[in-house]
Every structure is written in structure tokens, then in C-alpha cells.
Amino acid sequence: MAELSPANEEIHRIQENEKAKFIAAALDRFSTTLLGVGAISPVIAFLFSHRPLPPWELIKLTGIFVVCGLGSYLIHLWGRSHLKRLR
Numbered sequence: 465m466a467e468l469s470p471a472n473e474e475i476h477r478i479q480e481n482e483k484a485k486f487i488a489a490a491l492d493r494f495s496t497t498l499l500g501v502g503a504i505s506p507v508i509a510f511l512f513s514h515r516p517l518p519p520w521e522l523i524k525l526t527g528i529f530v531v532c533g534l535g536s537y538l539i540h541l542w543g544r545s546h547l548k549r550l551r
Contacts, residue, residue: 467502469534476542483551484546484547484549484550485510485547485550487542487546488543488544488546488547489543490543491540491543491546492540492543494535494538494539495535495537495539495540495543498532498535498536498539499533499536501532502528502531502532502535502536503528503529503532503533503536505528506525506526506528506529507525507529509525510525
């Protein structure tokens with residue numbers, strides 16, 4: 465592969481930085497969506513239930529809430545790790 469001139473190296477570095485920022489922003493949006501849809505949906509299902517929910521249903525809803533919240537946080541950290549590589 466041919467050597468890049470200093471100007472082209474700078475352009476390549478800037479392009480890689482912008483790509484990493486885009487990936488981090490996409491991961492952050494995905495984590496927010498997962499938290500909003502996956503974690504809050506069981507709460508809404510519980511609040512608008514017209515009948516008392518059996519205990520196993522409450523355990524299942526709590527599990528979904530916890531897994532989605534934890535997954536959202538881990539995806540958020542993954543996006544932050546992309547940004548830390550830029551420094």
C-alpha cells in the first residue's frame with residue numbers, strides 16, 4: 465500500500481474519528497430506545513392491567529425490566545468505549 469501524504473493522513477484520521485462518533489451516537493440512541501421500549505413497557509402493562517396479575521407474571525415483568533435496563537446501560541458503555549478510543 466502506498467504511503468499517504470501528511471495531508472491525506474490527517475483527512476483519514478478525521479474520517480475515522482467521525483465514523484467512531486457516528487457509531488457511538490447510534491449505540492447511544494439504541495440504548496435509549498431499548499430502555500424506553502423494553503423497560504418501561506412492562507411498567508405500563510402492569511399499570512393498565514384490568515385484572516390482578518399472578519405472581520409469576522409480576523416476576524416476569526420485573527425480569528424484563530431489569531434485563532432491558534441492564535442491557536441498555538451496557539450498550540451505552542459500549543458506545544462510550546468507542547469515544548474513549550479517540551483520545
